[in-house]
Amino acid sequence: MLNKTIRSLAVLATAGFLVLSAGTCRAEDPLPAWNDGPAKQAVIDLVTAVTTEGGPDFVAPEDRVATFDQDGTSWVEHPAYPQALFAIDRIAAMAPQHPEWKDQEPFKSVLAGDRTAIAQFDEKDWLQIIAVTHSAMDVAEFDRLVQDWLPRSMNPVLKRGPVTSLTYVPILEVMKYLRANGFRTYLVTGGGQEFVRNFAKDTYGIPPSQVVGSSIVTTYKIEDGKPVLYREPKVFFVDDGPGKAVGINLFIGQRPQIAFGNSDGDREMLEWTTAGDGKRLGLLVFHDDAVREFAYGPANGLPDTHVGAFSQSLMDEAKARGWQVISMKKDWKTILAPAP
Amino acid sequence: MLNKTIRSLAVLATAGFLVLSAGTCRAEDPLPAWNDGPAKQAVIDLVTAVTTEGGPDFVAPEDRVATFDQDGTSWVEHPAYPQALFAIDRIAAMAPQHPEWKDQEPFKSVLAGDRTAIAQFDEKDWLQIIAVTHSAMDVAEFDRLVQDWLPRSMNPVLKRGPVTSLTYVPILEVMKYLRANGFRTYLVTGGGQEFVRNFAKDTYGIPPSQVVGSSIVTTYKIEDGKPVLYREPKVFFVDDGPGKAVGINLFIGQRPQIAFGNSDGDREMLEWTTAGDGKRLGLLVFHDDAVREFAYGPANGLPDTHVGAFSQSLMDEAKARGWQVISMKKDWKTILAPAP
Numbered sequence: 001m002l003n004k005t006i007r008s009l010a011v012l013a014t015a016g017f018l019v020l021s022a023g024t025c026r027a028e029d030p031l032p033a034w035n036d037g038p039a040k041q042a043v044i045d046l047v048t049a050v051t052t053e054g055g056p057d058f059v060a061p062e063d064r065v066a067t068f069d070q071d072g073t074s075w076v077e078h079p080a081y082p083q084a085l086f087a088i089d090r091i092a093a094m095a096p097q098h099p100e101w102k103d104q105e106p107f108k109s110v111l112a113g114d115r116t117a118i119a120q121f122d123e124k125d126w127l128q129i130i131a132v133t134h135s136a137m138d139v140a141e142f143d144r145l146v147q148d149w150l151p152r153s154m155n156p157v158l159k160r161g162p163v164t165s166l167t168y169v170p171i172l173e174v175m176k177y178l179r180a181n182g183f184r185t186y187l188v189t190g191g192g193q194e195f196v197r198n199f200a201k202d203t204y205g206i207p208p209s210q211v212v213g214s215s216i217v218t219t220y221k222i223e224d225g226k227p228v229l230y231r232e233p234k235v236f237f238v239d240d241g242p243g244k245a246v247g248i249n250l251f252i253g254q255r256p257q258i259a260f261g262n263s264d265g266d267r268e269m270l271e272w273t274t275a276g277d278g279k280r281l282g283l284l285v286f287h288d289d290a291v292r293e294f295a296y297g298p299a300n301g302l303p304d305t306h307v308g309a310f311s312q313s314l315m316d317e318a319k320a321r322g323w324q325v326i327s328m329k330k331d332w333k334t335i336l337a338p339a340p
Numbered sequence: 341m342l343n344k345t346i347r348s349l350a351v352l353a354t355a356g357f358l359v360l361s362a363g364t365c366r367a368e369d370p371l372p373a374w375n376d377g378p379a380k381q382a383v384i385d386l387v388t389a390v391t392t393e394g395g396p397d398f399v400a401p402e403d404r405v406a407t408f409d410q411d412g413t414s415w416v417e418h419p420a421y422p423q424a425l426f427a428i429d430r431i432a433a434m435a436p437q438h439p440e441w442k443d444q445e446p447f448k449s450v451l452a453g454d455r456t457a458i459a460q461f462d463e464k465d466w467l468q469i470i471a472v473t474h475s476a477m478d479v480a481e482f483d484r485l486v487q488d489w490l491p492r493s494m495n496p497v498l499k500r501g502p503v504t505s506l507t508y509v510p511i512l513e514v515m516k517y518l519r520a521n522g523f524r525t526y527l528v529t530g531g532g533q534e535f536v537r538n539f540a541k542d543t544y545g546i547p548p549s550q551v552v553g554s555s556i557v558t559t560y561k562i563e564d565g566k567p568v569l570y571r572e573p574k575v576f577f578v579d580d581g582p583g584k585a586v587g588i589n590l591f592i593g594q595r596p597q598i599a600f601g602n603s604d605g606d607r608e609m610l611e612w613t614t615a616g617d618g619k620r621l622g623l624l625v626f627h628d629d630a631v632r633e634f635a636y637g638p639a640n641g642l643p644d645t646h647v648g649a650f651s652q653s654l655m656d657e658a659k660a661r662g663w664q665v666i667s668m669k670k671d672w673k674t675i676l677a678p679a680p
Binding site for chain 2: 062193194207208209215220226227229242243245246250272
């Protein structure tokens with residue numbers, strides 16, 4: 001009886017001891033997909049400073065905010081933004097009901113699969129495409145279309161899909177590392193907020209309320225006695241460039257301590273982030289690895305592909321402001337997870 | 341030695357046992373400021389259903405969302421919305437720099453303290469007042485003005501201040517009860533999002549990112565080398581009426597299981613909430629206690645004061661849809677906390 005009691009107590013005590021050990025043991029490398037270097041070190045230093053109680057840069061857990069651009073920062077954006085691929089697929093699916101599109105730009109080029117023409121589309125062309133593919137339906141119907149498309153989505157150059165599997169392993173590691181240290185992680189994307197919310201939880205561990213993105217106007221209606229939110233062909237908010245600083249203030253209401261981007265559209269997010277009091281950090285992913293992914297600039301003389309452009313002036317500003325430029329080639333041991 | 345070991349183990353085991361007991365002991369009344377009745381019971385039933393694992397209405401903790409209107413639902417809105425009091429105080433403070441206001445409506449009536457005229461102001465009047473008092477400054481300056489005003493704010497009829505102390509104890513209890521059961525609690529207010537974020541954490545335990553409200557356009561600018569978000573005299577989003585359903589989808593991206601309102605401006609929030617799948621609950625606070633607070637309708641023949649109107653058609657819809665109407669007189673044991 002006594003032996004049994006001792007054994008039971010010992011089991012309980014050992015369980016308690018193990019819990020304590022797990023909490024206090026020396027942490028393993030939280031970022032194994034990163035090579036050692038200034039970018040990785042800067043992330044670890046920021047987290048250490050923000051989480052050191054009593055230190056000059058300590059931030060209470062509820063005030064720890066990290067923001068990540070999506071296209072080109074968290075997942076592959078070449079040769080085209082995945083949301084553009086979705087829109088193009090929708091045009092093809094809707095074409096039988098729209099015989100007039102065969103002779104009408106920009107639909108004609110989309111239906112002909114003319115990649116050169118598509119690459120030249122201007123904002124007006126894309127707005128027309130977004131209007132017919134993303135609006136004139138309620139939000140539930142739009143979500144169904146996205147959910148239906150995602151599993152059969154495909155990157156046409158890498159010949160890999162779904163697009164949600166083409167995320168950057170080092171960025172997923174940083175998101176987890178930050179969350180383990182009390183940060184709320186947000187996507188702050190020029191992409192559609194409603195589009196991205198359909199997979200952000202499964203793909204990044206980011207819930208719908210932590211996806212800040214571009215949006216169109218929605219209108220409340222009662223249809224057959226049930227309320228619906230109807231998507232109108234009208235832009236409501238563009239979460240890109242200066243809109244990212246506006247969006248952070250509007251949706252989060254707190255300034256991030258750390259922000260990740262990769263293009264000129266992230267310039268103001270990093271300016272806004274790093275202009276805050278205390279320790280802050282801005283980082284830019286630079287696509288300089290043509291072998292393992294893509295190489296584009298036009299900074300540092302890399303090709304200007306017009307998708308996710310990283311200009312020389314952004315590179316200069318990064319240096320002037322002490323932002324970390326992440327070389328995909330040198331800083332990332334792994335870029336993509338193996339194909340599923 | 342053996343005895344000491346047993347004693348140590350016993351202490352650890354007892355500690356473990358106490359932790360377990362605390363988790364499983366019978367809960368005390370979570371809503372002591374509520375009288376027993378259908379409204380209180382409906383709240384408890386909703387929480388029980390949503391949190392019962394394996395039950396038909398179980399909702400994962402990360403998907404539990406509760407929304408609360410502010411004016412008239414969470415704090416006193418009579419005789420005027422607290423934010424209108426702020427705007428009126430700002431007009432008085434700015435008047436020396438605007439001698440022309442003495443002869444110019446709506447400023448003339450505000451400066452004369454003409455409550456009858458102020459009560460008749462239409463939307464255009466209020467937009468003019470909001471434009472001069474809430475814009476043409478950066479967000480940091482606006483926050484400073486609100487923080488400066490709050491401690492000296494005062495309800496002119498109750499002769500009590502600050503306005504942040506005039507919250508409803510039963511609603512604060514529900515917010516805590518819901519959070520203790522894994523819900524995220526949101527304010528969804530027609531009031532200014534940036535205004536309310538200045539005190540929502542201290543007043544309600546609600547962080548900035550969980551305040552959904554009306555907003556004006558902000559513009560990103562660089563001033564003296566530092567980025568600022570400049571408040572423009574232009575409405576961006578009106579989070580009232582149908583805008584509350586739109587705002588919930590836009591800012592939260594998930595449908596609440598439970599929503600609290602008190603006026604016609606909350607109708608669509610409750611429709612949207614209760615039209616969701618599974619168990620949902622809408623509740624409306626009805627101000628029928630002229631002795632302890634205020635009595636207004638015009639539903640049930642109470643006076644129509646035009647601030648926080650609860651129409652007969654809303655009362656009829658509440659009955660038809662099974663929403664709970666909370667009688668402040670009968671359902672609430674306590675309304676306000678004693679004056680500080």
